Amino acid sequence: MQRADAAQRIAELREQIHHHDYRYYVEARPEVSDAEYDRLMRELRELEAAFPDLVTDDSPTQRVGGAPTDLFRPVEHRVAMLSLDNATSADDLREFEARLGRALPGTRFTYVCEPKIDGLGVALLYERGRFVRGATRGDGRVGEDITGNLRTIRSIPMVLRGALAAVPDLEVRGEVFMPRAEFARLNRQLEDAGEATFANPRNAAAGAVRQKDPAVTARRPLDIFLYHVSRADALGFASYRETLAALREAGLRTNPRAEPCATLDAVVAYCEALERARDELGYDADGVVVKADALEHQRRLGSTTHHPRWAIAFKFAARQATTVVQAIEVNVGKTGALTPVAKLEPVELAGVVIRNVSLHNEDEVRRKDVRVGDTVLIERAGDVIPYVVQVVAAKRPPGTEPFRFPAHCPACGGRALRPEGEAYWRCSNSACPAQLKERLRHFGSRGAMDIEHLGEGAVEQLVDKGLVHDVADLYTLGVDTVAGLERFAEKSAANLVAAIAASRARGLARLLNALGIRLVGERVAQLLAARFGSLERIAAASEAELAEAHGVGPEIARSVVAFFADATNRRLVDRLRAAGVVTQAPEAPRVPQVLAGRTLVLTGTLPTLSREAARELIERHGGRVAASVSRKTDYVVVGEAPGSKAEDARRLGVTMLDEAGLLALVRQA
Numbered sequence: 001m002q003r004a005d006a007a008q009r010i011a012e013l014r015e016q017i018h019h020h021d022y023r024y025y026v027e028a029r030p031e032v033s034d035a036e037y038d039r040l041m042r043e044l045r046e047l048e049a050a051f052p053d054l055v056t057d058d059s060p061t062q063r064v065g066g067a068p069t070d071l072f073r074p075v076e077h078r079v080a081m082l083s084l085d086n087a088t089s090a091d092d093l094r095e096f097e098a099r100l101g102r103a104l105p106g107t108r109f110t111y112v113c114e115p116k117i118d119g120l121g122v123a124l125l126y127e128r129g130r131f132v133r134g135a136t137r138g139d140g141r142v143g144e145d146i147t148g149n150l151r152t153i154r155s156i157p158m159v160l161r162g163a164l165a166a167v168p169d170l171e172v173r174g175e176v177f178m179p180r181a182e183f184a185r186l187n188r189q190l191e192d193a194g195e196a197t198f199a200n201p202r203n204a205a206a207g208a209v210r211q212k213d214p215a216v217t218a219r220r221p222l223d224i225f226l227y228h229v230s231r232a233d234a235l236g237f238a239s240y241r242e243t244l245a246a247l248r249e250a251g252l253r254t255n256p257r258a259e260p261c262a263t264l265d266a267v268v269a270y271c272e273a274l275e276r277a278r279d280e281l282g283y284d285a286d287g288v289v290v291k292a293d294a295l296e297h298q299r300r301l302g303s304t305t306h307h308p309r310w311a312i313a314f315k316f317a318a319r320q321a322t323t324v325v326q327a328i329e330v331n332v333g334k335t336g337a338l339t340p341v342a343k344l345e346p347v348e349l350a351g352v353v354i355r356n357v358s359l360h361n362e363d364e365v366r367r368k369d370v371r372v373g374d375t376v377l378i379e380r381a382g383d384v385i386p387y388v389v390q391v392v393a394a395k396r397p398p399g400t401e402p403f404r405f406p407a408h409c410p411a412c413g414g415r416a417l418r419p420e421g422e423a424y425w426r427c428s429n430s431a432c433p434a435q436l437k438e439r440l441r442h443f444g445s446r447g448a449m450d451i452e453h454l455g456e457g458a459v460e461q462l463v464d465k466g467l468v469h470d471v472a473d474l475y476t477l478g479v480d481t482v483a484g485l486e487r488f489a490e491k492s493a494a495n496l497v498a499a500i501a502a503s504r505a506r507g508l509a510r511l512l513n514a515l516g517i518r519l520v521g522e523r524v525a526q527l528l529a530a531r532f533g534s535l536e537r538i539a540a541a542s543e544a545e546l547a548e549a550h551g552v553g554p555e556i557a558r559s560v561v562a563f564f565a566d567a568t569n570r571r572l573v574d575r576l577r578a579a580g581v582v583t584q585a586p587e588a589p590r591v592p593q594v595l596a597g598r599t600l601v602l603t604g605t606l607p608t609l610s611r612e613a614a615r616e617l618i619e620r621h622g623g624r625v626a627a628s629v630s631r632k633t634d635y636v637v638v639g640e641a642p643g644s645k646a647e648d649a650r651r652l653g654v655t656m657l658d659e660a661g662l663l664a665l666v667r668q669a
């Protein structure tokens with residue numbers, strides 16, 4: 001690149017970054033994802049490295065953040081609150097160690113790793129063990145005094161214990177965050193109250209911390225992990241490990257997952273393991289902070305103006321990204337539900353290229369006001385299907401129109417109706433081929449009748465050629481008919497027919513799922529099958545009888561009754577039975593319902609039972625497995641390497657069991 005071009009690009013990047021810093025640090029309302037911001041910053045750093053004479057004092061690479069707002073009293077940090085250098089791969093981590101080695105030749109480094117909390121950095125000041133002031137990070141040099149708000153956080157002690165209580169002037173730093181469960185609860189409350197919800201726990205925590213009325217903050221359940229003592233070496237500690245132990249002893253909360261790592265290989269293993277476990281943490285972590293353990297090493301390595309040289313942040317694959325909505329299409333589901341889907345400019349997210357994202361239903365599109373041409377923030381967390389967090393309002397181009405739901409089914413042209421009180425528009429044509437194709441696909445899918453070779457192409461042709469009018473017709477297909485389809489030979493046709501025949505014996509639970517009854521998926525189907533034993537008994541059951549089964553609410557019961565009240569469905573079931581499809585569940589011995597009405601939570605790895613097996617055991621005995629611990633939890637079953645749920649249990653005084661304890665409990669009858 002020519003110098004003149006570089007100068008221009010550098011100016012552009014600085015302007016963009018300044019703007020995003022303002023949105024992020026001052027207003028706490030970011031409009032780009034962290035990944036996109038990091039990309040801008042990386043490009044700027046690279047250009048400045050290539051043209052060092054273009055570096056100026058006011059470049060975002062030369063300072064820490066943006067200006068603080070004047071809502072709260074400004075506080076000058078005694079020691080600047082720096083940022084962290086980033087690593088995104090094991091190679092980057094090795095390069096970090098190589099850098100340490102070059103700076104301090106001949107030194108053997110050991111490390112401490114801990115989750116990088118996606119929250120808000122704060123500095124707490126204790127004078128002779130008393131909490132006197134708390135401040136936000138601000139631009140790193142000057143933050144805001146939020147003492148009153150921080151006081152409302154229960155895990156911040158007002159008075160310290162132990163050795164640190166005697167220190168005249170102690171500054172500790174940490175990260176304030178909102179646990180995911182609390183975040184979900186808060187958003188539900190806001191939604192019920194008709195107020196705007198938060199896009200993620202970080203924004204919710206930022207909003208809470210910057211409330212002008214501490215009483216409001218107090219109602220927003222925040223938490224904190226502490227991870228730094230300014231001038232710890234002056235206090236006589238030799239290592240970060242000792243510092244953490246002293247913090248804990250003082251009554252300050254530190255991350256229970258902080259772990260010493262003797263080698264860089266151990267560091268890499270820690271980073272990989274935590275990335276896999278990130279969904280079980282109970283709070284958002286966007287990476288791992290790796291710190292050289294010896295304070296002597298930290299002191300000698302020192303800091304740049306931007307970050308300490310003795311630490312690095314290993315960043316997990318980004319889960320949020322921004323991209324542009326190119327079109328909004330409407331898909332037809334197996335029950336005729338019309339689902340709006342945003343077609344996106346392809347974007348990589350957590351290792352997968354995302355091209356489509358469901359917008360669920362009309363109300364959802366309206367609530368988020370997603371329009372063609374909009375830039376949207378999308379997120380993909382763990383196994384969760386990607387979704388639109390929000391529209392980036394500032395990037396909306398002129399002339400966009402609110403999305404309008406089509407009046408006709410896009411597949412068959414049938415009239416689209418939205419029944420009173422329902423969220424979905426539906427295609428009113430029961431012969432709609434798009435619906436039938438979806439039903440067939442679902443019928444043959446892995447969790448349903450598991451029909452191998454019943455692929456996309458076969459389904460399309462069977463419907464379009466009029467060979468199949470409902471799922472029972474599958475069992476009438478002969479090899480000759482199938483062999484007549486495109487891309488089918490004698491052999492592959494025989495395979496498909498054999499696979500269809502084999503599916504007859506899948507049993508009641510899979511058949512129930514395969515029928516595509518509204519609200520009856522894999523799990524509900526298993527519950528119903530276990531409880532009633534045959535399709536005939538389920539078809540004959542009343543709403544009240546169905547709703548009695550645990551995990552089957554009144555809404556599901558109503559849907560099951562409605563399905564079997566429909567003459568077409570009854571005929572379909574008769575024809576499936578006539579075709580030899582098994583409608584019974586294999587006999588399961590009835591076990592005493594000793595856990596009836598009890599709620600259990602599982603955490604960590606159990607010695608012999610898998611997560612699924614433990615769940616199955618609990619449910620077979622009438623218990624329920626919940627995802628998070630609350631006061632209503634009866635037992636928490638704790639295994640190896642438990643998550644924060646074990647801590648929650650301790651905090652709430654919930655009884656904890658190990659696997660042996662659980663087994664003893666179900667055998668006690």
Ligand code: IVH
Nearest residue numbers: 082083084114115116117121175227228289
């Ligand atoms: S150590 C000088 N440890 O990440 C101490 N920081 O991107 C350097 N952060 O400003 C920070 N979790 O607000 C450290 N376990 C952790 C952290 C952590 C989150 C934040 C912190 C820092 C930012 C840098």
